[in-house]
Amino acid sequence: MATKTDPVLLTQRLIQCASVTPDEGGALVLLEQLLTTAGFECARIDRGGVSNLFARWGNYGANRSLGFNGHTDVVPVGDEAAWTHPPFSGKIIEGVLWGRGATDMKSGVAAFVAAAIDIVSEAPPDGAIVITITGDEEGDAVDGTTAILDWMAREGEAMSACIVGEPTCPDRMGEMIKIGRRGSMSAFFSARGVQGHAAYPHRAKNPVPALARLMARLDAHEMDQGSAHFDASTLAVTNIDTGNPTTNVIPATCSSIVNIRFNDHHDAASVTAWLNEEAGRVADETGIEITLTTKVSGESFLTPPGDLSDLVASAVEAETGIAPVLSTSGGTSDARFVKDHCPVVEFGLVGHHMHAVDERVPVDQIHQLKSVYSRIIRDYFS
Numbered sequence: 001m002a003t004k005t006d007p008v009l010l011t012q013r014l015i016q017c018a019s020v021t022p023d024e025g026g027a028l029v030l031l032e033q034l035l036t037t038a039g040f041e042c043a044r045i046d047r048g049g050v051s052n053l054f055a056r057w058g059n060y061g062a063n064r065s066l067g068f069n070g071h072t073d074v075v076p077v078g079d080e081a082a083w084t085h086p087p088f089s090g091k092i093i094e095g096v097l098w099g100r101g102a103t104d105m106k107s108g109v110a111a112f113v114a115a116a117i118d119i120v121s122e123a124p125p126d127g128a129i130v131i132t133i134t135g136d137e138e139g140d141a142v143d144g145t146t147a148i149l150d151w152m153a154r155e156g157e158a159m160s161a162c163i164v165g166e167p168t169c170p171d172r173m174g175e176m177i178k179i180g181r182r183g184s185m186s187a188f189f190s191a192r193g194v195q196g197h198a199a200y201p202h203r204a205k206n207p208v209p210a211l212a213r214l215m216a217r218l219d220a221h222e223m224d225q226g227s228a229h230f231d232a233s234t235l236a237v238t239n240i241d242t243g244n245p246t247t248n249v250i251p252a253t254c255s256s257i258v259n260i261r262f263n264d265h266h267d268a269a270s271v272t273a274w275l276n277e278e279a280g281r282v283a284d285e286t287g288i289e290i291t292l293t294t295k296v297s298g299e300s301f302l303t304p305p306g307d308l309s310d311l312v313a314s315a316v317e318a319e320t321g322i323a324p325v326l327s328t329s330g331g332t333s334d335a336r337f338v339k340d341h342c343p344v345v346e347f348g349l350v351g352h353h354m355h356a357v358d359e360r361v362p363v364d365q366i367h368q369l370k371s372v373y374s375r376i377i378r379d380y381f382s
Helices: 007-015 027-037 102-122 145-155 207-220 268-286 307-320 363-381
Strands: 041-044 052-057 065-071 096-098 128-134 161-164 176-178 183-192 234-241 253-262 289-298 325-327 344-346 360-362
Touching: 007 027, 007 096, 007 102, 007 363, 027 041, 027 052, 027 102, 027 128, 052 145, 065 102, 065 363, 096 102, 096 363, 102 128, 102 360, 102 363, 128 145, 161 363, 176 307, 183 207, 183 268, 207 234, 207 253, 207 268, 207 289, 253 268, 268 289, 307 344, 307 363, 360 363
Parallel strands: 065 128, 065 161, 161 344, 176 325
Antiparallel strands: 041 052, 052 128, 096 360, 176 344, 183 253, 183 289, 234 253
């Protein structure tokens, strides 16, 4: 009987790689060596100073190929002195694994890699398993999963379906699968008036009230009431700033930022058009010039409930005893890129401690996640 690949030990070794975005930290080197030894064909896909890894077991051009997408880069540790255990130690204390990336998402990567290695060595599937690991999910995500997918398109590599291993469960292991995500964008407003003395406001043109009026209108607006698979869209004013430290000068400029999470009633273009319309109305009312720029992190998307979500939900329930709900909640993930390549759903750990000081995960959850992934792989190829 072949020795089982231990996902906890692999998670420990990955945590000990200080792979803070965009540093590779040795994590992808470790995975490439492990997967190559197990018979996977690997390729490093590095772009823009970011390291990425592609690995495939099975024939090139196989009719069926199950994919996994994950990341080994992590957010900064913050105040290292505030950690109970060193953030890159990977210590296990009383059944809990501590360290940056323990939850988000080195455990997810380790669980799938361990499951895939065991299955291809014990019961090789009829098809291909594709593993795509990026070092740029926590950063700008310009040269991470997108670079891998660009390379795959050029090389003729493909996934028929894909699992993204982000933490998806709010409180209990197995309770939620993500079948889509809301779109995400930030809008940057700049208002320009005329500087003047606060004692003579009639000689100035104050941009602050104009921008405050615009922000109040945006904040009060109900974008929608949700849709069949999505919660209502949201808009949050996150910044208003004049850069003015004085009390007696009306500033010439004022800026603000809003962040918008939108469902499938909208796309980035329609939201931008609405923002421009509202800004134009306030500019006409106040005589203050208002300009807008936007940064789009991703459009809303949905993998409709069907074969893939049924496959994953069945495996989750079989291994956890919990029937998961299908959700589109939360922020963005690299599934927003994968969805242009193939159907994609997300399933992973409970996300309580991701990005936090003292990030940690019970080791039992890591073993359970490997069991879920193993069942997904077996059932997909059965």
